[in-house]
Amino acid sequence: MAFPQEQKPGWVFRNARIIDGSGGASYLGEVAVTDDVITSVGPVGTVTATGANELDLAGAALAPGFIDAHTHDDRIVLDAPDMLPKISQGVTTVVVGNCGISLAPVQFAGEPPPPMNLLGGRGSYQFPTFAAYAAAVGRASPAVNVAALVGHSALRLAVMSDINRRANDDEIARMGAMLSEAMESGAVGWSTGLFYPTNAGADAEEVASLGRYVAEHGGVYATHMRNEFENVLDSIDESVATARNAGTPLIISHHKCAGVENWGRTKQTLPKIAALAQGHPINFDVYPYSAGSTNLRADLMTDTYPIMISWSEPHPEMTGRYIVDIAKEWGVDIHEATVRLQPAGAIYFQMDEADVRRVLASPLSMIGSDGLPHDVHPHPRLWGTFPRVLGHYCREIGLFTLEAAVHKMTGLTAEVFGLSRRGQLRPGYFADIVAFQPSTIADRATYEVPLTQSVGIEWVMVNGAMSFAATGPISGRAGRLVYRDR
Known part of the structure; x- marks a missing residue:
């Protein structure tokens, strides 16, 4: 030119x-x-x-600039807009609002329930509409761009007094109106976290009904599936069927086969997803580590793999320590230790390295950190995801070419999320x-x-x-x- x-x-x-x-x-x-x-x-x-x-x-x-396909940076872009954990990795755009968790459109009279507390306490939730959140991003002028999803848990908690059931027609209409406002105000789509108690009461029809509001505006659907353990194949089927029913492209969040008994099952899940993607737009994000991180949960407690505490309100001194060691020190089992530590967060070493590599190498995978910036002792993915892909998996392991690695972080992600004029040097x-x-x-x-x-x-x-x-x-x-x- x-x-x-x-x-x-x-x-x-x-x-x-x-x-x-x-x-x-x-x-x-x-x-x-x-x-x-x-x-x-x-x-x-x-x-x-x-x-x-x-x-x-x-x-x-x-x-x-790298596009982080999966973050929980909704609040840190406002509170610490220099965004050093991400921009120091070469990230220039973060996708927020994943796993059904977003700051808008919900406010709380008391402390937010798990997993909403992953974004902060009650004071973090100041946005009754997506437009209010978008305006706050504009005022903060963070160092990185923000592409925002609206979380299903946020919608349900804003509208429903009892979240342990399917939403009724009136509640779906009210949530749909909130979704429409968000899409008209700049959201790129929405997300569910069907794995979490704030979202698990929703059935496939509730999700599809809300997804149609997003489809009207050309948005995407990202999901932390209902199950990433023994029922992972069923969850893939549910996710794809729901996205098809709603008419939205599907993004499966942090695809994994979790739990020792499920190691190796990416040999089943990846061909299944690839085949289904022939008839519907499907992608997934992945972080380059064999451990995940979320709230400390009783249903995830096991001694079959290590579990590290990332924060604990009643016992902050246990941050960075392993649950088995804490339980031994207290003279209790790991289940009682879990109760004593609550509310808390944890890092779960629940994946097999060979599975991680297979997911990373898939042509359908994008790179997302899934970091939790509010954890006291966060998973290292918050600061290291993108250089780890380029340094360890590309240069040292030779899992893919440098050009392919960069594509997973840039052009592919921009295409999947529809981010206009981003993701390529053109x-x-x-x-x-x-x-x-x-x-x-x-x-x-x-x-x-x-x-x-x-x-x-x-x-x-x-x-x-x-x-x-x-x-x-x-x-x-x-x-x-x-x-x-x-």
Whole structure:
């Protein structure tokens, strides 16, 4: 693309290894940015104009900013808008409102029940409408973009006095009106968390009925399925049937086969999903770890795999310790220890590494961190997900090419969520860009020391504004609410 004389680029990046997010082969090239838009991309010599700022990357990789397909960053984008845990990984857009949990449209007279407390206490829930939340994001101007889903649990708790049953027609109509308001105000879709008590009372018809409101606005449906353990195949069937019934694309959240007795069953689930995806748009997100994390739950308590406490209100001193050790110290069994620790959160080492690799390698998988930023001792995925994929699984393990890995973090995710002009280095696309070193990028967060920044990310640009650099803090924050291309 040639520039008219008056369109001098604000930035020109030269001698970069261009990984454009499409999945195609990388090449040595250059990129020009004017205001918040990429204005030229191509091989060396493509950009003939001189930029106001010129940067020689000396062969470092240049890619679209990573899109975190699964987060619970709804509140941290407001309370800590520098978003260091994510932007330091090269993330420029976070998808919030997953697992049926969102800040809007619900408020609480008392403390929010699990799992809503994963986003904070009563004071965090200040938004009776999605428009109110969208306005708050605009005022905060976080360092990253926000693509928002509306949570089914939030809707049910806002409307229903008894959540342990299916919603009636009046309640569905009221929730549907809330969904319509959200979609008209910028939400990209909605989510369920049928695994959780606040959502488990909903049957497939309730979900499909609400999904039709989202379908009217071209939105997506993401689900933390009813069961990821022994009934995982049945849950896949329910999820796909519901999405088809509603007329929405389906995103299966953090696909896994949990529990020792289910290890290896991705050999069944992945072909099943791939076959069903031939007749309906289906994708799933995945984090690159064999442990998950959520509230401490009695029904998840076992001694067949380790369980680490990530926070506990009555016993904060037990944070970062394993439940079996706590129980032994107290002279009780793990079930009694679980009761004593509540309310609490935990990290569950419930997956098999071979399953994780199979899910990561699937062409249907996107990368999502599923990090919990309000945990005292969070899962390391909060700080390490994207560099771990690029460093460990791509460079060290050779699970996929660098181009394929970047595609799972960028172009594919933007396509699935319908994020217009995001996810690729292309003229006319928004200038969300990350520079990194493929030979050194690596996660440093561990289960023992989780609040540790990754290495290998050199700098990050969001909507044309330099927003992070490894060499020191940058104050630029240009994130915004991003919309689905309808």
